[in-house]
Amino acid sequence: MFLAFVFLLNNKIHFDDIYMKYNFDEIIDRNNTDAIKIELLPTLFGNKDIQPMWVADMDFRTPDFIFDAIYERSKHPILGYTTPPDNFAKTIKNWQYQQHQWNIEEDWTGFVAGIVPGLSFAVQIFTEENDEVIIQPPVYHPFIHVIEKNNRKLIFNPLKIKNGLFEMDFDDLEKKITKKTKLLILCNPHNPGGKIWDEESLKRLATICYDNNIVVISDEIHGDMALPGYYHTPFAKVSDTASKISITFTAPSKTFNMPGLQSSSYIIPNPVLRKKFKKFLDRNELIGGNIFAYKATIAAYEKGDNWRKEMLKYVEGNIEYVIDYINKYIPQIKAMAPQASFLIWLDFSELGIPAENLTSFIVDKAGLALNDGRMFGPGGENHMRINVACPKIKVENAMQKLKKAIDEVLSDKA
Ligand SMILES: Cc1ncc(COP(=O)(O)O)c(C=O)c1O
Structure with missing residues (x-):
């Protein structure tokens, strides 16, 4: 504390x-x-x-330390198949702790080539066709696409506006949940509203989802960009319950202006959910990352x-x-x-x-x-x-x- x-x-x-x-x-x-x-x-x-x-x-301008990392790797004459560098997971762990005081284990995390693909994988892994997936609009539009394009049923739990800011509507959420609701995709912080969700809202969301066996995907791509005076709270950090039901996606791409490198990571504390996620990546040969994406991610988190x-x-x-x-x-x-x-x-x-x-x-x-x-x-x-x-x-x-x-x-x- x-x-x-x-x-x-x-x-x-x-x-x-x-x-x-x-x-x-x-x-x-x-x-x-x-x-x-x-x-x-x-x-x-x-x-x-x-x-x-x-x-x-x-x-x-994308910052110099990102280009330096890329140039440094380009000096070697072979761009061969590459494993994640030894310090990749450690760098993510350190960054999460340093920025958000979230203490993750190295083996909870791994590489995904973009958060939107990650969202689509999660929809495919944790739901079946015609299952219901909840989102809280107005919200980042690919949330809609990854649900509809995978033939899942899109359920809206619209945000309310209070004192000029978005807030979650928990009464509506509880009404919308049915036996077929398997997943909720959370935008934390929120795009397009720029809202940082407070700990109480995240805890309440976690309790409702846990009680109804709903997995929560927390998209935290904007999480490292809390404006001066504000602090982002990772969803998985707010309670044991949240940790158990969450898949978190993070990335340096938005914060360090390098989205063209398609570098992001998953963080999954629950071993059962993690095993399913990793199995899907393995089955679809999605394990490997881009040689420059790894290097740029490490540079961003170590020097940025x-x-x-x-x-x-x-x-x-x-x-x-x-x-x-x-x-x-x-x-x-x-x-x-x-x-x-x-x-x-x-x-x-x-x-x-x-x-x-x-x-x-x-x-x-x-x-x-x-x-x-x-x-x-x-x-x-x-x-x-x-x-x-x-x-x-x-x-x-x-x-x-x-x-x-x-x-x-x-x-x-x-
Ligand atoms: C909430 C949110 N998630 C994901 C993305 C894009 O993620 P990626 O480029 O890693 O697929 C964006 C980009 O604007 C975003 O705002």
Whole structure:
């Protein structure tokens, strides 16, 4: 307990005293790099010349220590079949303890080439066709895909909004559970709302799921990006019950801007669940990871903490800018203040633009590509998600363009 307190204190002191060494204002041209954010603009938005603020990767330079690790390995002339480096699991263990005071065993963890594939594996392992899987929308849209594409029944336990933030609806959850409910996929912290789930909610969720034999998949890809003053709680850490029923996925990809390397890990404390998961990986020959993914993951977890803190401090500045700007100049939009990560959930309902026209309005009038809230399921209508992990000047431009577009709508109405 005392140790945990010292860790929290340390975290806070480091954040406050941060000396900005890295340059997050640098504008980097991502054209001709096959970036999804840019390449899919014509197909999905019908316009290649708009400002992309949608896909959740950052426009910041991937940190040097990641490239150094990759270059170092590239010096050897053979890129052969590779085992996970000896210190791979240990690095994950150390990182979880250092960041979240979660004490895991090395053999609870292993490599998966991406969290979304991991979610799909878990759906296939722990449920059968037509079993029910619960998610809490509006939520990261591939949760919907991995359930539906595997012919499982999608059950919504929609989030409620209280004091401008999401919260779980446990009464609704208990009503939705049936004998066929086998799995719940939790987004911890939450995307698109940036909500850090408090320990009490996670404990209550664990109790309900344990009592009903439901396995919980906790997607913690945003877990290392609690904004200054906030602390992420791993689901499996909150109680013995939670530990017994959980599969946790973590990754350095989002935090250190290296999602193209497809490196993530599972953490499964319960030996029975772990055995099933590993058997599936083995059966499908999914054991091996990419040579550079291993190296980059180790570098991120061993060398990345200062960069991570600086990045979050910079992102916090962008978030504050957007929220202040919206409150001052476009109060018809309501922004949900995130507690983690670099995404902001924007509510456009007050403007009265029909949900099906909102994306084309943002594209045509504001010249921006944002994520249409409807893709995140019920509760996403009339909302947009904006990614602010980019140089501040881009955020300022985006806000000015949005204001101009909204001013036009308001003057048309007047
Ligand atoms: C909640 C969540 N899970 C998973 C992912 C993607 O994970 P991966 O690239 O490892 O498949 C994202 C990316 O935005 C995300 O927000």
